[in-house]
Amino acid sequence: MSKPVTKVEEAVLETDESSISEKSLDRKPYVPESGPERDAIVKHLRFKLDMRLIPHLAILYLFNSLDRGNIGNARLAHLEEDTHLKGNDFYNALSFFYFGYTIAQVPTMYIFKKVTPSVLIGVTMVLWGVCSTCMAAAKDHSGLIATRFFLGIFEAGVGMGAPTIISFFYMRSELAWRQAIFYGSSTFAGAFGGLVAYGVSKNLANEHLAPWKLLFIIEGTPTIFLGIVTFFLLPNSPEKLESWFVTPQEKQVAIERARQGYNTDSSLLDKRQLIAAFTDWKNLFYCLIYIGLNIPLASYQSFLPTIIKLMGYTEAKAQLMTVPPYACALAFLLLISWNSDRTMLRGYHVCLCALVACVGYVLLISSSKLGCNYAGACLAAMGLYPIVPLMLSWVSNNNVGHTKRAISLAIMNMLGQCFATVGTQIFKNKTAPRFFMGYSICIAFTGLMMVLSLVLTFLLKRENARRQEKFGDPRPLSSSEQTEVIEKGIYDKHPGFRYFI
Template structure:
């Protein structure tokens, strides 16, 4: 059950129904390598960028409320007191309750339908925010936007795991997730353009923001239903050759995708009882509290540097640009070294340095630098964690539910992140920064503990069973059918 050496050898068991006869392709040698390179290039040019585009709009629609606040949202919707922070929290309530149901639907209705339909629905919610005139209307649209945005977040890593091997996931996940970091910069540019060029039109700038970023989401959701690949067997003839499709299927089997059941209740229970999933959920809790709060304090810090509202929108771009570079660099290194936990701990340490700078200095320029360090440390951790969980859970249902658990626990505590800066004097958010620093430190401790835990388990299996052997698809399916999953003697965890 490893993906080393001969992990792509031929198999006689299809990943799913409806394939028909298999094409015979060489298992080794230059021809096989050439077919694999062509296939990966095609997937890298189509699947990964398209998922990235979807997640870009996901992040834009979720995060544009921070830019809308600078553009007059609170005045236009008559928000008072802590209404803005409460509206942020409501989103995560909707996002949390729909995580696991969305994973149940993933294989029932196919990924393309799930992602496409939910995208249309959250686009409608995002656009409708332009028509709100009160806290109640804003909260309602944010809640349902959270419900529907949960369709793509946990689904995308599962979809990628159908097409890529375990050691290829972090880099591809970073490419798709990096778009959410890019959205922070792109959203600031859009807000700047609206504030400088459309401020005197019939609609207020904050309303135009929601409309400009919401309508394309709806159109893209409709397109997704028809163009997003669901599985290797469904890759179109115009996109891949028969040989490339067969290699894609064999790679999917090597990536531990041999079970054909849409929902396996035993895998659901196995995911809930898995000790390592408790570790990863705790790390994700530590991540989501500071991550959810980031868009709350960054615009405020920038505005207190003396910029106008329009200039402040533009100055939110550099921290996200720095974060994007770190996302790509850290995840590339993680795949090259096949190490997840040490990269999580290192990234969290960078975030800690940023919060220490924010707490210790009264200088707005130092605060801005601290905000850059926080973004550079936090944003790489999400693709690392999504890849880590996907790497270490065998079986479609177990993998999907484990990722959903990760997001559910994380988003539950994200509501804390939206509340910790209220009733504090900007930019000296001592309580908020202190809470985020504590949870960033928690990530370091727990990720290193998980590295030790998984490393010892791998060493125990090496001592008990010797070097892991490559299983045939029939043996993989038997391991899943028997409820063994990633506890199989030939499975080794990514640390």
């Protein structure tokens, strides 16, 4: 005969049962390690992220690029005359944006580790939207410089923050295509900005508000609203994906995929990773390639409307004719990035794009024929713009650890933007209409990119071959092994790690 249960024992049993049930609720959902069921979960998860995360970031970068580059369209709408700019005042205003953007890179990535991405990007978006809108109130050189400087500081948040976020959710072989869609919005911004500028110049001009002022207001105001939306809706990490957005199995797969991408460190700022980012020899190559890119790219964004106008088009028609080069660049960018992910090759694609840009500048410098010049402008855009997502992916692929990856991206972008100020000075009016000096500098730096990308590819390929010969085929590391790789400061030097070439 069983012993009767006392009230105290009954209470203990109830407590044990409740704790057991709570523990059971905390258990990880069952997800198969491989097979059709897991493949289906991964496919659904990727689709959801592609429909939410990537479009959101692309829209943010669209307005980032619009607010950065609309000064080139505003110039055709008599910005210089109305703000009494003389001599090099316009070029100095362009440079001050890059001064702000440069000094904010590393501090912004430090803040990125201290607060959630949605907070950092949302707040900085609101602030740069205010700066962009306030450019409409600029009355002289000083006001324009001040707004451009702070615009650069606040835009630094999205520029490097968004690629870092993307690397949290996608595998190494999936990055270039997603980075391309994200960054491709900047080429769409170039085309869209030209259409907006054309519409403002033709239909909205009035005596009380100049077209260039309307342009800054129309393109700056939506950014403020988007910043507020971002604060609430942007996903921060796989661990924080909402239950309404993904199933428990999909969330678990997202976390596992993040760990497979060496996203296991949780420290706010690892000083060893900070030092490793500055001392990694690969980052020197990335920085030099990015410097070679940003000089022609900065000049292209700022001066394309002026260059096209000097080909013989009217002001309004010049605004409209900026659209096709950006459309060509967007199509080529998506194609190249897709193929880069498919082949898991970065350096050869960077070299190919640099070659296309170089051919474009050769056409611009070698002929005075309108059709030849316009084809050169299209080829230059097609070559320059795809290199950005390729480089963002290349750096993310080959830097292990949150801090090391984020700081490496920030260093590359910081040095690239330092030299972007050179790009704002090489197409001055005194060299118009052929811009011999400006085109020659662009040809030189596109050639530099070709050489450096091939050298880096060779060195990484050689290192992969050395590890393959010494250690054999790499095996996937468990999450605990990946954590150990990061905590012990091994990073990408681990024998099982293979570089993307």
